Amino acid sequence: MSSPSTGLEIRLASRPKGWPTEDNFEFAEVPVPEPAQGQVLVRNLYMSVDPAMRGRMNDVKSYVLPFQLGHALEGGAVGEVVKSTVDWLRPGDTVLHSLGWREYAVVDGRHAAKVDGQAAPLSTYLGVLGMPGLTAYAGLIEVAEFKEGDAVFVSGAAGAVGSMVGQIAKLRGASLVVGSAGSAEKVRYVTEELGFDAAFNYKDGPVYEQLKKLTPNGIDVYFDNVGGEHLEAAISRLNLHGRITVCGMISQYNEAEPPPGPRNLANFIKNRLTMRGMLVLDHAHLKDQFFQEVGGWIREGKLKYHETVVEGLRNAPDAFLGMLRGENIGKMLVKL
Numbered sequence: 001m002s003s004p005s006t007g008l009e010i011r012l013a014s015r016p017k018g019w020p021t022e023d024n025f026e027f028a029e030v031p032v033p034e035p036a037q038g039q040v041l042v043r044n045l046y047m048s049v050d051p052a053m054r055g056r057m058n059d060v061k062s063y064v065l066p067f068q069l070g071h072a073l074e075g076g077a078v079g080e081v082v083k084s085t086v087d088w089l090r091p092g093d094t095v096l097h098s099l100g101w102r103e104y105a106v107v108d109g110r111h112a113a114k115v116d117g118q119a120a121p122l123s124t125y126l127g128v129l130g131m132p133g134l135t136a137y138a139g140l141i142e143v144a145e146f147k148e149g150d151a152v153f154v155s156g157a158a159g160a161v162g163s164m165v166g167q168i169a170k171l172r173g174a175s176l177v178v179g180s181a182g183s184a185e186k187v188r189y190v191t192e193e194l195g196f197d198a199a200f201n202y203k204d205g206p207v208y209e210q211l212k213k214l215t216p217n218g219i220d221v222y223f224d225n226v227g228g229e230h231l232e233a234a235i236s237r238l239n240l241h242g243r244i245t246v247c248g249m250i251s252q253y254n255e256a257e258p259p260p261g262p263r264n265l266a267n268f269i270k271n272r273l274t275m276r277g278m279l280v281l282d283h284a285h286l287k288d289q290f291f292q293e294v295g296g297w298i299r300e301g302k303l304k305y306h307e308t309v310v311e312g313l314r315n316a317p318d319a320f321l322g323m324l325r326g327e328n329i330g331k332m333l334v335k336l
Contacts, residue, residue, distance in 0.1 A: 120298075180230060
């Protein structure tokens, strides 16, 4: 396959203060470069938008470098190899890499993972079989040290990670799985389609009161995707030796000023609680186990997933902003 001389990319135009807007992005038509030795030229087919991208828009020190002003954004993508100088990759192969937000990407061979579109839809390697799926699996099983019989609460339960956490907990023998979501439609989705035992719309009233009603015997594990009021409520419902996995705090990402912390941290002493943050980068050793177990559940129809797909690279900023507003069910993707 030949490539055109130019391709579209989306750059960070300015750093947001509070909620990002479309003005923080800019479009640029750039020359399509030739791959150097050890590289491949990839035509992107799908790209991911993820909450963690919001943090990289700020110029602060973190576990990954911030996006640079005037340069293309980055993120997970699946694409087709157009040209290759890598022995084990040929034109027509499909690969997973981290240079999304552009039509064409030159990727070092060591940073491209070959994926099989015949074994699973290409989009799933960015969602249920990709980073969000492994995050859910590792965060529940390894970080939260989930045990059969645990009662589990998941915030952001209709999202890419939360929707998997609840299902994995059920399949692994949880005594109770409760989720929170931001609409009646999402509550129905996680209970009627995904099999959560119960769920509530956090916009309907105080999170603590709704969670208390659905967890009369407390909870043993809280998987946190939201932070804020959800975290404080979960701390008050955790049983003795309860565990918290902190995966994300999307309720705080766009705050101009730091919000107050939970007011009930003394519960950590009384109930000997444990709270651990997680990055999926630390759990690559679970990949094979994850693919085997989760892949098997998907093939058997025991684990379900949903994708919200936005068409067209020029609509990627809208998809990203929509994801931050909670407009997606399951994984939010952009199809180029």
